[in-house]
Amino acid sequence: MSRSIIQTDRAPAAIGSYSQAVRVGDTVYLSGQIPLDPASGELLEGDIKSEIERVFANLAAVLAAAGGSLADIVKLNVYLTDLTHFGQVNEAMAALFSEPFPARAAIGVASLPRGARVEVDAIAVLG
Numbered sequence: 001m002s003r004s005i006i007q008t009d010r011a012p013a014a015i016g017s018y019s020q021a022v023r024v025g026d027t028v029y030l031s032g033q034i035p036l037d038p039a040s041g042e043l044l045e046g047d048i049k050s051e052i053e054r055v056f057a058n059l060a061a062v063l064a065a066a067g068g069s070l071a072d073i074v075k076l077n078v079y080l081t082d083l084t085h086f087g088q089v090n091e092a093m094a095a096l097f098s099e100p101f102p103a104r105a106a107i108g109v110a111s112l113p114r115g116a117r118v119e120v121d122a123i124a125v126l127g
Contacts, residue, residue: 001025008065011058012036015113020062028066028124032079033058034116043114048085052092055120063124070096072124076104079119083108089118 006021006028014020014031021030035044035051038061044054060070078089086106093101102122112119 006062006066008061010038010061010065012038012041021066023066023126026125026127028063028068028072028126030059030062030122030124032077032119032121033062034113034119036114036116043116048117049088049092051116051118052085052088055118056092056096059120059122066124066126068124068126071098072126073097073102073122074125075123076102077121078104078106079109079112080106081109081112081117085118 001024004023005019006023008020011020011033018031021028033055035054036042036058037044037054038058044051056070059073063069063072080086080089083106089106093104
């Protein structure tokens, strides 16, 4: 099965030795996105709601480059440095996704890259 690397300037560039996403057949494996502004590469500052929205916008941009959308996501992993923000993740997802919702895990972590408070990775199936 062929493998292709997905890359777009509409989402932050990788800040390490990884790809924004890898497509294998109809499956797209998306690397974790933190609330980085794609234009500046800087961490978004503000409330957690804005940060969560930026993370999902970054994921959507990578998926668009792969030929998909958030609706194609089948599995999400959400990493939070403060699990009290779990409710804001649910609110953002309710606005962005419709049933059937993707499977999801929410994991509390001690820290995330660049001091981010939220990171989300995903698996999407296209077609």
